[in-house]
Amino acid sequence: MxxxxxxxxxxxxxxxxxxxxxxxxxxxxxxxxxxxxxxxxxxxxxxxxxxxxxxxxxxxxxxxxxxxxxxxxxxRVFMEIERFRAKPGRNRLQGGLFKGKTLAYADLSHVLVRLSSKHSDxxxxxxxxxxxxxxxxxxxxxxxxxxxxxxxxxxxxxxxxxxxxxxxxxxxxxxxxxxxxxxxxxxxxxxxxxxxxxxxxxxxxxxxxxxxxxxxxxxxxxxxxxxxxxxxxxxxxxxxxxxxxxxxxxxxxxxxxxxxxxxxxxxxxxxxxxxxxxxxxxxxxxxxxxxxxxxxxxxxxxxxxxxxxxxxxxxxxxxxxxxxxxxxxxxxxxxQYMVTFTRDFAKLLYSSVLIQSLLLFVGSMIRADQFSLPALLLAAFGVILFWIFSLSSAVAVAALLPRLCTYSVPYLAHPILAVGLFGAPAVFGGVIGHTLGYKLLRSYLVRSIPNSASVTAETEKFMFKAVFLMWLLVFGLGVWANAGSSYIAMAWLVIPSIAYGLKESSLSKHQAPRQLSSWTLLLGLPVPIVLTSDIFLSLPNVLISNLVRFDRHPGGGPPWVGNAVIAVMISAILCLSLSYLMPYIHRDPFVRSGAGVWISLSTIFIFLVSLSVVSYELVPAFTKDVARGTYVVHVIEANMDKLSSESYISVSFTTPGGLGKEVQSLAESGFTCGGTERPDFVTFGVRKGCEKPSDLDEDLWQGRPNLTILSDHTVGDQRTTSVLLKTMSSNRWSLSIDTDRIQALHVDIITDETEMLVPKDDIAGIDGVHVLQFASGKNGPHVFNIELVWQKGISAEKSSKELLKLRTDLNVLTPDAAKTLKLLPDFCTLFGKSTSPYTLAYLSRLSL
Missing domain, CATH: 3.40.630.10 (Zn peptidases)
Structure with missing residues (x-):
């Protein structure tokens, strides 16, 4: 395999x-x-x-x-090349990553090419x-x-x-x-x-x-x-x-x-x-x-x-x-080849296979001996134990790993170690769970079958048939969820079932049961393996790579969560792919202890070697090429209400885990590291990181944005507030709006000829906040009029809760931020995305 x-x-x-x-x-x-x-x-x-x-x-x-x-x-080919400069616009997507946000833009430049035949009108x-x-x-x-x-x-x-x-x-x-x-x-x-x-x-x-x-x-x-x-x-x-x-x-x-x-x-x-x-x-x-x-x-x-x-x-x-x-x-x-079919055909195919499989199982149980149904249920319980012990073993290691290693994800630079850290315990736990289920079933069959010589063969076959039930359940859940990838479960259900029918079915009730044939595996598994091996091997690797940016709110979750996701993924893949082999491990063809003991000892050895490698850091958790995602931001908070300012350097990490070796030099340089409730970067918040005060020179202070209330009035039960936003030299900013109080938003760009950026429209938020993100080219606007329409019935009295939170970004590396980057080792690298700040960010708040 x-x-x-x-x-x-x-x-x-x-x-x-x-x-x-x-x-x-x-x-x-x-x-x-x-x-x-x-x-x-x-x-x-x-x-x-x-x-x-x-x-x-x-x-x-x-x-x-x-x-x-x-x-x-x-x-004879007509080739048109065009430089296109887009007008200001806004994008409000309904689903996925940008749900609950308005994405606005201006001064974007693109290049377009059109190729066509001169002889086609x-x-x-x-x-x-x-x-x-x-x-x-x-x-x-x-x-x-x-x-x-x-x-x-x-x-x-x-x-x-x-x-x-x-x-x-x-x-x-x-x-x-x-x-x-x-x-x-x-x-x-x-x-x-x-x-x-x-x-x-x-x-x-x-x-x-x-x-x-x-x-x-x-x-x-x-x-x-x-x-x-x-x-x-x-x-x-x-x-x-x-x-x-x-x-x-x-x-x-x-x-x-x-x-x-x-x-x-x-x-x-x-x-x-x-x-x-x-x-x-x-x-x-x-x-x-x-x-x-x-x-x-x-x-x-x-x-x-x-x-x-x-x-x-x-x-x-x-x-x-x-x-x-x-x-x-x-x-x-x-x-080399592609298989394609529509969802409508998939529904027919999947439903047909599902119904036929259920009928076959029910029919076989009706014709079987009276002990068969309890035996099949006990075998199914053994498969459940197989899953429970496998998943719990892998997740237990995932939870302990941050306590045993300097970094929570010590295998990131060498993903193969995840096989030893999570896969080996998953197999070990699975063998124990399956063995318990096997022994329970065997003890029942010893009492139920007169011919004790056939007990071992019957136990194997019931454990094997229980795997059909497992795949039937997985397949049924996929069909119920309308998952196109249900073909995987169908392949693992149908092909081994056919192989089992060819090799194992008895023509007569009086025929003596025999052990499972190895040909049942050799005939039944190649097609499912060919169809799914690449998925089973690629998916954990892709998810491990995503751990670099797993922590969307740095320090916001337990350090073991990323490990648990990988552990569950690897354990589930092993439980699915090894399920047909498990009934064979209880045989004793060569040694008295049986295959299960040797498999268990092998997995323990692999796990201990892998754990030693990561705990003693025989290989690095991160390298210069596979580095820890890092935010280093010079933050200037300009509080519009209190007319005060604060300047500091913030360091945080998108890769999950505690603050390890990389913060030792930061602590020696005056940084305070650990839990924090700031800064709030509008699109996300840092929950655990390092901070150090930084001197605020005049040039940096001059770059702060300005939020000014132009008007705030109520007509009837409708309150409207106009705010003037000056972003200074920043072409990139994010504004969060309290949707518990604001129901609609309208934004104009203030230039020689005022342009509408966001038309007046109702806004929806996530967790009571709607985020407006803006980006533009270097010739983009810097002055905006923001009109806020309040929810009806909201009092005009002032409130201490921030109505607006603003972050403006500059792609500038200040001297203090540059010094901080030099303090960090090579395995820390700046990470960027649409919601994260540049290395210089101004934070402002406005309460009414």
């Missing part, structure tokens, strides 16, 4: 195609050599947050490359969009996220510029800016640009790591796009399990796919790199980590797909749908 599983994982996720040189790919093919050349240049600019000169340089480079491609394009009426983002968080040069995507797009444009003469439709490429600030780039294009009405479908390219295979992890709702990808992709990598995990919120992230689906109602495909996920949004997301063959894999799949879609009349008939449901089931087999 292990060998086959690892081989499948290697073929499906690890093995990459050979990168093609420019001369090998030719004019019509995709060359990774050319794409990597673009990536090297784009990463050389450094971090490219919205409003930075680095982003301007990257966009200018993209335009230069596109102009060069245009000059060499096929004479109506080619521009219908288009497929290929979209990715040029901007990065302020901490990353974007080797993976998403320089790898943009570089691949440039090479796709080059190839298509020599192919598109036969297209019936056009292909639009969007190199957008603003994705990292709340998907603003995609929103501004799809709501403002004059090409938006021609878009019939889209591809979104993303990265939640650096390199590896570009995996399809969200798709639909239209079936045709998925079918075309399945037919044309040379090396498909796709699985609906990733979609189920992503949409369930286990991975806290969002992509432009949500905007195109929710705002425009388009059908599309969402691809992402997930290898090296621990470097996501840090300085380690660099060019050097993008493995050779990564970009070639993307190009080999996307290029033929685009050629087919742009040449097919079907594209023109794709409609829009506001439904959030993605109605396709899809998965690849060994990275």
């Amino acid at each position: 292990v060998i086959l599983g690892l081989a499948v994982h290697y073929v499906q996720s690890i093995r990459l195609p050979r990168p093609l040189l420019a001369e090998e790919a030719g004019k019509l093919g995709f060359s990774e050599e050319r794409a990597m050349g673009h990536l090297k240049v784009l990463t050389s600019f450094g971090p490219k947050p919205v409003g930075s000169e680095n982003l301007d340089h990257a966009l200018e480079y993209i335009v230069r490359v596109l102009e060069s491609i245009k000059s060499k394009a096929n004479s 109506d080619a521009e009426d219908n288009a497929i969009l290929v979209s990715s983002h040029v901007d990065t968080v302020f901490t990353s040069s974007g080797g993976g996220d998403c320089g790898s995507c943009v570089s691949s797009m440039l090479e796709l444009v080059r190839a298509l510029s020599n192919i598109a003469q036969g297209f019936k439709h056009s292909v639009v490429f969007l190199f957008n800016a603003g994705e990292e600030e709340g998907l603003d780039g995609a929103h501004s294009f799809i709501t403002q640009h004059h090409w938006n009405s021609s878009i019939r479908a889209f591809i979104d390219l993303e990265a939640m790591g650096a390199g590896g295979k570009s995996k399809l992890f969200q798709a639909g709702p239209d079936k045709w796009l998925v079918d075309v990808f399945a037919q044309t992709a040379r090396r498909p990598s796709a699985n609906i399990v990733a979609q189920d995990v992503f949409q369930a919120g286990l991975i806290k992230s969002a992509t432009d796919f949500q905007v195109y689906r929710e705002i425009a109602g388009l059908s599309g495909l969402d691809f992402a790199y997930v290898e090296n996920g621990a470097v996501y949004h840090t300085q380690n997301d660099a060019f050097k980590l993008v493995r050779a063959g990564s970009l070639q894999h993307l190009g080999d799949n996307i290029l033929p797909f685009l050629v087919e879609v742009a040449s097919s009349p079907e594209l023109a008939h794709l409609g829009t749908s506001q439904s959030s449901k993605l109605e396709m089931v899809y998965f690849d087999v060994l990275g």
Whole structure:
């Protein structure tokens, strides 16, 4: 099982195609050599947050490359290049990461390309969009996220510029800016640009790591796009399990796919790199980590797909749908073939299999001996004990690990250690639980079966059949939840059941029972292993990588929670995949002690070795490349009510766990570390970190924002307050509004000609707070008028509770913040995201 599983994982996720040189790919093919050349240049600019000169340089480079491609394009291909500067706008998504927020933007610049055939009169009426983002968080040069995507797009444009003469439709490429600030780039294009009405479908390219295979992890709702990808992709990598995990919120992230689906109602495909996920949004997301063959894999799949879609009349008939449901089931087999079917067909298939399985079980129980039903129930109880002991053993280790090690997640840089730390205890506990269930069942059968010679064989078979019940339950829950990934449970239920029927079924009640045949496993398990090994091995690795940014409110949860998530995941995968093998371990073919004892001793040994490695720090918990996510912020609090100020350095960590070695030097430098109720960064709060007062010089004080009440009046039972906000030199800010008192919001940009940013609209909040996030280019506005409409019946009297909380950010490293960064070891790296502050943040509050 292990060998086959690892081989499948290697073929499906690890093995990459050979990168093609420019001369090998030719004019019509995709060359990774050319794409990597673009990536090297784009990463050389450094971090490219919205409003930075680095982003301007990257966009200018993209335009230069596109102009060069245009000059060499096929004479029968019409290639249009456009720089697009978006008007101020606001984006209010209904679900996911940005629910309960208003995402506003201004002065965003994008680059667009449209390729069409000069010999097709109506080619521009219908288009497929290929979209990715040029901007990065302020901490990353974007080797993976998403320089790898943009570089691949440039090479796709080059190839298509020599192919598109036969297209019936056009292909639009969007190199957008603003994705990292709340998907603003995609929103501004799809709501403002004059090409938006021609878009019939889209591809979104993303990265939640650096390199590896570009995996399809969200798709639909239209079936045709998925079918075309399945037919044309040379090396498909796709699985609906990733979609189920992503949409369930286990991975806290969002992509432009949500905007195109929710705002425009388009059908599309969402691809992402997930290898090296621990470097996501840090300085380690660099060019050097993008493995050779990564970009070639993307190009080999996307290029033929685009050629087919742009040449097919079907594209023109794709409609829009506001439904959030993605109605396709899809998965690849060994990275060579794709299986696709609709949810409607899945319901029929899954329901049919479920009903037939239930009928078979009920029928077999009716025909069986009178002792069979109690025996099957006892066997099922044994499987329950198997799960309970396995999960509890792994979770117990997860809870103890922070007490035994310096860091709560000591395996982050070496994920294989998680197998020894959590997998070994899970197997050990599972063997104990299963053995208890086996002995209970055997003792019952000894009393119930006259022929004692057949007791061992009957015990094995009832324990084996109980696993069918387990998978039947898992399958039934998946069907009930309408999970597309229920095909996994179906495979583990149906194929072994058929093998069992072929090898184990008795033709007569008088036939003497025999031990389970090894051929039952050899026939029953290969297909489920091939279908699920890559998922079972990849998913824990992806979730372990996410531990770098697991703590969304630094220090806000127990240090063992992240470990518990990984422990439960690994334990559940082992319980599912090893369940059919467990009935075999109670045999005594060679030694008197049986296989269970030797398995138990082996797992104890593996666990103790792994625990020794992490507790004695024989390998580091973090490395320079797989570092601990860190916030270092120079905070200036400018209290508008008390007309006072405070300046300090705040250090906190997104990677869960206590404050370890990295804070020793901070403590020696005057930092106070431990629990704290501040600062409140509007979008999140630090619960445990380190702080140190910092001198406030005049230049920093001059950069503080200003909140001024322009008017506050009540007409009838309706109170309205107007506030003037001056953000000074900041182009990025977040404002939280108390929705217990405020029901509607209206924001104007104050310039020579006042522009509306947020129309007057009711606002909804999460936990009584609505957050307005704003980001703009370097020429964006700095003065805003905010009109607040109060809930009716609210008294006009003053209240001590803050009505507004404001954070303005500057991408400036102050001397004190720079000194703090030098105090931290190499394994601490700044982490950035749309809701986190830059290295200089001003905090203001306004009460009424």
